[in-house]
Amino acid sequence: MKTSVVAVEPTGHFCVDCSVRQFSLCAPLDKSEIREFEQLGRQIQFAPCETVFAQEEMTTSFYNLLEGVMRVYKLLPDGRRQIVGFALPGDFLGMSDTARHGFSADAIGPVSVCRFGKSAFSRFAEDKPHLLRRINELAVHELNQARDHMVLLGRRSAEEKVATFLIGWRDRLDQLRGASASVPLPMSRQDIADYLGLTIETVSRTFTKLEREGVIEIIPGGVCLRDPERAAALAAA
Amino acid sequence: MKTSVVAVEPTGHFCVDCSVRQFSLCAPLDKSEIREFEQLGRQIQFAPCETVFAQEEMTTSFYNLLEGVMRVYKLLPDGRRQIVGFALPGDFLGMSDTARHGFSADAIGPVSVCRFGKSAFSRFAEDKPHLLRRINELAVHELNQARDHMVLLGRRSAEEKVATFLIGWRDRLDQLRGASASVPLPMSRQDIADYLGLTIETVSRTFTKLEREGVIEIIPGGVCLRDPERAAALAAA
DNA sequence: CGGGCGATTGACGGTCATCAAGCTGTGTGG
DNA sequence: CCACACAGCTTGATGACCGTCAATCGCCCG
Incomplete structure (x- = not known):
């Protein structure tokens, strides 16, 4: 299993x-x-x-x-x-x-x-x-x-949406399993898109953008928060 | 008063x-x-x-x-x-x-x-x-x-948003005051925009469009549903 | 009549959707 | 072991929808 x-x-x-x-x-x-x-x-x-x-x-x-x-x-x-x-x-x-x-x-x-x-x-x-x-x-x-x-x-940009999702998801996981920089994402990109009111392409591009900016690292089955502060700033803004 | x-x-x-x-x-x-x-x-x-x-x-x-x-x-x-x-x-x-x-x-x-x-x-x-x-x-x-x-x-166009809002608002008012084709809108266009995740200009344009199409008539302080079926269709779609 | 606010309309541009390839990893069968 | 297929993801080109900026309108009220 x-x-x-x-x-x-x-x-x-x-x-x-x-x-x-x-x-x-x-x-x-x-x-x-x-x-x-x-x-x-x-x-x-x-x-x-x-x-x-x-x-x-x-x-x-x-x-x-x-x-x-x-x-x-x-x-x-x-x-x-x-x-x-x-x-x-x-x-x-x-x-x-x-x-x-x-x-x-x-x-x-x-x-x-x-x-x-x-x-x-x-x-x-x-x-x-x-x-x-x-x-x-x-x-x-x-x-x-x-x-x-x-x-x-209703009121956030694609980048803010993705960052907010990642921070929120991490926080929920942390409550259950304790803190960690790695954020497993068991759901598909399509699921994330449908959660954020975006398309799968926009989600993918935004992940890539955040990675280029050094905010996250995309790993198999999830992401790793390389700069949680920046991510949190995007999520709060 | x-x-x-x-x-x-x-x-x-x-x-x-x-x-x-x-x-x-x-x-x-x-x-x-x-x-x-x-x-x-x-x-x-x-x-x-x-x-x-x-x-x-x-x-x-x-x-x-x-x-x-x-x-x-x-x-x-x-x-x-x-x-x-x-x-x-x-x-x-x-x-x-x-x-x-x-x-x-x-x-x-x-x-x-x-x-x-x-x-x-x-x-x-x-x-x-x-x-x-x-x-x-x-x-x-x-x-x-x-x-x-x-x-x-997350998933509806501006026109669908406005139509859905009007139908939903009318339905709520109908519960309190009984049915009527006229739909008072005590809130400002800005309020409607912020409710629908749009800008005031888009709301205004969409109202005008719906009026041109004969779906509603814009009256002072609200709208009148001239074609409730079309409106409901837009809201359901 | 004039000031002021909310609403409308217009011109323009950006963000994100759409359409279409290409990529990557995983599993399958030769 | 590699070819192949397939699904999920990424990337690119293009364009539509809606946001932005700005001007104008209409109305209420002083």
């Missing part, structure tokens, strides 16, 4: 052993709640590029990402794609305000998730204020990310 | 009389809860263009919009602005995952809001699952809007 992008150890069958517990929505559950919660979820694996759920499908389940990376995206009728986020271990996916999913999610590399039936999950959460508050916290956090992303999409 | 964009009657001092109750986060509160809740909030007015709260300010309060329209936006250090949304009566503003506001909000026309102290509000909500669920519902709804907006910003 290939090594994962993020250094999270394989999880056992039980929540108590779960490596993403602390990052996850289940963090505030106490011992007896966790045991009950455990009964609701089933761990599932997905192969690279498999779809976990798709836009317009009926929402039957929620998903807690345990291992791997997923892309979360919306499609326009004519096929244009906007990736609204990359999900990492600990992220909770699938909440919707309608009966159907508003977006699709698929595995980038091999992925394992904890899957919960929607109604069972809802019944479980219904009367648990600490869990509901936790869900809120995650939702508000995602909202903030979403708004940052709107600024990026 | 000028007539408001949205046909919501002036609110009294008391929640029971509140015209936006049903749209608002306080919808699920029962009679005795509402009386307690009433004590936490204070109704405040803002003049056109006044700032209700600003990015980076400490978060001391949350706001429930009662009347008027607000723009909610983020600024980059160099002054570029991205409007992340327009708020209408019933919208709840100010939640943040940090101690400071991540964005600014100001009144477009005259505005009245219900203001809640953050800690008092949090204490009140803390152990009320039905209220927490309601807050979740609102957050998930906003998240969906945010993701739709990302698609718009």
